[in-house]
Amino acid sequence: MIVQHELEIRTNGRGIYDISRDVQRFVGESGLKLGFCQVFIRHTSASLMLCENADPAVLRDMEAFMSRTVPDGDPLFTHTSEGPDDMPAHVRSVLTQSDITLPVRDGRCALGTWQGVFVWEHRYAPHTRRILLTLQGD
């Protein structure tokens, strides 16, 4: 069994968005019991992350760390045509993930208790992000 579905996520600009429920819903509706759910973001200025899903402070600290490590408007960068968040968005994407494969067990993604799937929008402006889900298994 192979099923594919494109998810559209509308972001409100830079921030971290939990898509765990969307992913689990698609797996549940597909009827897949055992196998993989692959999550792929078709962009290079927004990315995917598996992270703690309980305390909102974790996501704020994650953003604070990334902002310090990859500063907006860093004079190191020459690719600045779309603004001070342009090149940092590409670097942040490379330091995190664009593809995540989740194991499916008993008809659900076998995430840990405190593990969520997130889209990280790295641009200031709102965007529509296309995420391709592909299931394979029995």
Added chain:
Amino acid sequence: MIVQHELEIRTNGRGIYDISRDVQRFVGESGLKLGFCQVFIRHTSASLMLCENADPAVLRDMEAFMSRTVPDGDPLFTHTSEGPDDMPAHVRSVLTQSDITLPVRDGRCALGTWQGVFVWEHRYAPHTRRILLTLQGD
């Protein structure tokens, strides 16, 4: 053919643990000849890494680099309820991997000669880490 197996790794606190042998053993026993072995860690304060497997100094340097880049007790962090290693553990996990897919060829994961699969425990305290292995192929 799809087979799934949960591996439990008992860590002695922060450090890097080679699980290549466990992964290869499971692939060998499954009888899978061609396909994928997916490794997934069900935690957000320990992670997975593919890294050089010959010189222990590589793993020490890796830890030294990460400790400097994501300092324990960094005043930037507000999510500190479990101690100075709490939020750094989440950041380290995001900067490395939670899911790794290995190609299987001739009944073995086709790792390079110097390539090992590691669990990186980021917390000071010992933990039991659950790792889900999922094989798919012929």
Added chain:
Amino acid sequence: MIVQHELEIRTNGRGIYDISRDVQRFVGESGLKLGFCQVFIRHTSASLMLCENADPAVLRDMEAFMSRTVPDGDPLFTHTSEGPDDMPAHVRSVLTQSDITLPVRDGRCALGTWQGVFVWEHRYAPHTRRILLTLQGD
């Protein structure tokens, strides 16, 4: 359907090499319509990256960022037997990817418009890098 193919990429030393065309060609010739194309690099001093594929300045900035974040010859490192780029190459590999899974749709990897697949050679010297492509699906 499962097909595997080893790609050899000859690098001219440190730099970023676009392999999108090689990957798409293999998928096209395989006849796979729906499923996965998994890309795996069998080395720990060169890695894989999904990144913007239009402006060469993005790749230069990416290299500049990584050179600053993981300095060659950093006195922190003790694993230096092969030179000042030895340990940094391992760290850079861990901060990026060694395995990437791409969804296949309509007979092609469903990359975004501006998304390319790259090999990042982290060593100064030219190397031959072996990349294993594994396709699974219908």
